Amino acid sequence: MMTKNWVAPDGRDLYATLEAGQGPVAVLDPCGELWAQFWLSNRGEEWRAWRLMPGLDGIHDSWDILGELQDVNVSEGAAVVASGLFPLMPQAALTPSLMRCVLTFADDCGQFCGLPGLATALWAEDLWTFIARWSRQFPYNPSLKSARELLTHEGAGEAALAIRLRMMTFAHPHVTRTFQAGPGFNLRRLRRQPGQILFLTPDIRCLEDPELKALYTFMTQCLLQLSALHSQPFTLFQPVPVQTGEAS
Structure with missing residues (x-):
């Protein structure tokens, strides 16, 4: 039976990346498949997780990017x-x-x-x-x-x-819901240890809309560079699908 797995260019899957303990991890997660796998694996009990979904309805976190300019x-x-x-x-x-x-x-x-x-x-x-x-x-x-x-x-x-x-x-x-000020994901409040993961989760509409797709490019670039300024650099997990097993 053929199954689909998501791996980074270095060949590691998400859980190998998490277990490497290299600090906070940002996951590019189209359509939320890895978010669902993460919670089904009960990793949510061990890790602090956030999900950002600008342009979409539903339950997700916010990130005050303007507030991140403080303390840097x-x-x-x-x-x-x-x-x-x-x-x-x-x-x-x-x-x-x-x-x-x-x-x-x-x-x-x-x-x-x-x-x-x-x-x-x-x-x-x-x-x-x-x-x-x-x-x-x-x-x-x-x-x-x-x-x-x-x-x-x-x-x-x-x-x-x-x-x-x-x-x-x-x-x-x-979009304002994702970037509003207030409680939510905040680089200044990250702990100085692994066990923290942020999912960037566009759905198919975002992937097909240039404006919405650009929001994820913006968030990813700001996350990697602002987290470095805050001395809490994120590891980016940018997966590609890989088919394993044999066709039935």
Whole structure:
């Protein structure tokens, strides 16, 4: 009988990866098959597990990515998040540079309820209005000053529109639930030991929708880089299906 197993490129299955004790593990888990196997194996009694499913209904955890900029170098953390939002652009390009300024300001002022709150504000009005309004309240903020200078560059209109359209995805109600502030998965509260696993679980709709698929690319990139900044680096388990046994 043919059976399907999921293994990493190094040939190890999920349980061999867990037993290696290399610290927190992040699992790319399309359609939730490995999540189901994990709980059926009773590993949930030994391990602390979370599941992130942006864009989907159902019971899953949240991750306050904006809150992760606390307790790390804010400039480095904001660069990670901005790069994750615009992964096809160089970090020095105008769009991620503007986004980095906005993220740094959001961390400085503490006026937004996580990434969804910031995304909603940026989607509700154009970037010039957003910067001008907050500059009246924080006239000497260096991040807003840098953003105002960047908005004078050629291509600022296209960059501002790109940010607004990207934020539209994060302002969607199904997505905001995953990135809202509050209790949930948090890098700052990870224990310094193995026994912690995070499942990134898109379903078939997410795999077929470029916008939703991009959310998982964003989360994976931010998780690996922000966890390193927090000195709690994740091991990524990126499985491929392997057929074992003989055809009947």
